[in-house]
Amino acid sequence: MQQTVPAQAQPLLRVENLQTHLYLRRGVLKAVDGVSLAVGTGETLGLVGESGCGKTMTCLSILRLLPKQSGRIVEGQVWLDGIDLTRLPEQEMARQWRGRRVAMVTQDPMTSLNPVFTVGDQVGAPLRAHGLASGARGVRDAAVKVLRHVRIPSAETRLDDYPHQFSGGMRQRVVSAMALACQPRLLILDEPTSNLDVTIQVQMIELFRELQNDSGLGIILITHDLGVAAAICHRVAVMYAGRIVEVGDVRTIYRRAAHPYTRALLDSIPHLGVRRERLASIGGQPPSLIDPPSGCRFAPRCAHRTAQCEREYPPEIQLAPHHTVACWHPLHEQA
């Protein structure tokens, strides 16, 4: 499973058979159930799925930020720069990796900044924590540099402002500045929970593209909207009920989606100028991840299901060099 699309062949991040369990009062929830994926340098991977499918848990597992009491990685490896993050002691993970080589942006800019500290303080904190700047003056200068980097006008004077004095778009930039302060190799973008202005989203995407070109930053974009993913990402991994059901580069997924679930997601994207009778939506609910069915997890909602689907989980089939699907009856057979 080494599907890197852009020029580089060496993946930056490789997740192998990751299994993350949440120990809840109702039982053990298998939030991530054997996920493997890879992100190359300078590549953007879209991780797409409905809420609760495990995409956020996958990313929190990569960062090792699972809920302290209940979450645990029970199996699998997360290789970043040749190191298995799942084996690192927490101390080292915090000091040398989180924020330093892999960072995450929670994309609601309205709530992601601490309201009672200045922007300069918050952007400077990771720099200080990772020893990239020290002393009041040094941290300040470094923070200004980072803010300029994300194109915040008159960064020097804005350093002493509080988050509420910034517009939504500028706040998003500040949040990104925090994440990018230590020049991480991998950035995880969680989908916006509040409806951010579309123009701001577009601006941010352009900004990230530029940064990516400059520095070879690898990005994982978590989203429930395949349309957004199609616009931004090089490759897309579709997740359903704790597992990845289809991976491929954007064009392939868009044109030759093989998994019925991917198809359904694509059909639910509204197209400009195309009148349709109704938005295709998928009936039913994803299965419980506490006691998942043994067969294909999408089977109960799938129009193409057969007895086999309900009995046995489908193996991954390679349809094209960079296109795999886990389905008994893929919509597009091997090219």
Add this chain to the structure above:
Amino acid sequence: MLGYLLRRLAQGLLSIVGASIVIFVISRLSGDPIVLLLPSEAPPALIEQVRHDMGLAEPVWRQYLIFAGKALGGDFGNSYRWQAPALSLVLDRLPATIQLAFAGLAFSILLAVPFGVLSAVYRGSWFDTFGKGFAMLGQAMPNFWVGLLLILVFAIHLDWLPAYGHGTLAHLVMPAIALGWYPVAAQTRIVRSAMLDVLDSDYIRMGRAVGNPEWLLVWKYALRNAAIPLVTVLGVYFAAMLGGAFIVETVFAWPGVGRMVVEAVFSRDFPVVQAGVLLTSVLFVGANLLVDLSYGIIDPRIRYDH
């Protein structure tokens, strides 16, 4: 902001006027206020004099205005026990009371903040359970009993601290603990629940995701947010300290307003009682007002939003 300030100031003044009316009305409940204001052995000439000064023949509202007017000028009458103006007697005792109230508040906060933070961080652990039990226990112990137990243990049996009196820091320790004991429980609960909310917020998660160390996130970034609800009620707690001072001062023979008023009640020195209680009310209201106005220091949003 200015409008808000003025509105709060007006409310505070209204409360103080109200308090003075309440005290005035209560002092008229017993019938002839002369009985309260003068010792029983006062010469008839003096009684006539006071009766005239207070305008007791006038309608009640006029009497109140006379009372309020004099009170505003600082004239609550003379303490017949000390033969001195009641207000100045009380004011002399004020620094000791304020000192004690601050010490009590400081004790409770110094205990409540770490307790609250730690029980939120280690939610559900033995520490949290222990804290909960401790809090319930604290709220079931009257402050004067705590004071007596402290004296019993630390003054009588261990002989570490002076049992009563005023002057050195050692004198302050036990009264401050007795006074600050009770609010620890409630303040811990406030900090804990605020902290739980804050630790679950996006900005703390974001702070973790960029690699800020956990101790920094908890004790700097989360704590300042979690402190806001505590700060908003600090006025109430300072006021509670002033209220509690009446009894704790009596236990420890602390030369403050509270003990003076309690003694005045027994010697039927009503001018002192009136002056002391009204002064405490003014402090009470003033403390709340000050705290209201100081939110802006800890929460920058307040400064600009208004």
Add this chain to the structure above:
Amino acid sequence: MTIEATALPIVPEGGALAALRRRLRERDLPIVSFVVLLLVIVAALGGVALAPHDPNGLDLGNAFRPPFWAEKGSFIYLLGTDNLGRDILSRIIAGARVSLMVAAYAIVFSGGVGGLLGIISGYFGGVVDAVIMRLVDIQLSIPPLALALVMAAVLGADFNTVIIIIVVTYWTWYARIVRSEILSLRSRDYVALAKVAGCGTATIFARHLLPNVMNMLLVLATLQIGQVIIFEASLSFLGLGIQAPDVSWGLMLADARNYLTTAWWAITMPGVAIMLACLSSNMVGDWLRDTFDPKRRQL
């Protein structure tokens, strides 16, 4: 409430006993507090009849007897005796009566006055509301004990004064909480519907508002028991509350303070009684609150 716990509908693995145990743990049913509170109530009702000795019986020959477990203690005076040879256990039992009586009167009156004003304030709003809430503000600007001192000075210290002082102090508490409850109830759909359907004010009160408010009053009242006990003890300790020959826990502490060096038990035991009574009523109150309204845990 214990009966409800045994009559569990589901009997999961481990049998009924384990289920009961689990349930007790989950709901934090304060069995011990119920028992302690019950003991206090029994002591209060039984009064002198339950006491092993006359609470006011002087016996100078037996003065300063320590509790039974200490050296020179005896089983005749389980918790020891005070400076006049009076049995401390008997006095604590007698004091329970005063404490609970004060609590009962104070709660009924302050709950009645405060609850009513709160309902009126919340339901009618406008000028009435503004006036009542201003009154609350004024009340809250005087420290409770300071007000108590003025009133004690004017009215003289006795049982009735204590009740009046507590009512004057605590009505605001009920008024404010009941008012906000009414406000939130009033905005709910079913009350609005009842209005639209033409129900009169009285019907809405009786059918929709009062039942909700009653639960809350019960919770508030239980939570107030502890505070009233402490308040009464404070007043009596200062000599401004219950007067001898009546017995009160606060009064016992005031007496014991004079021979603190001689008899540690005389200062400890009545305080423990106060603590246990408060602790148990607070826990029962907390439990009631969680049972009636799990969402309102911070009340």
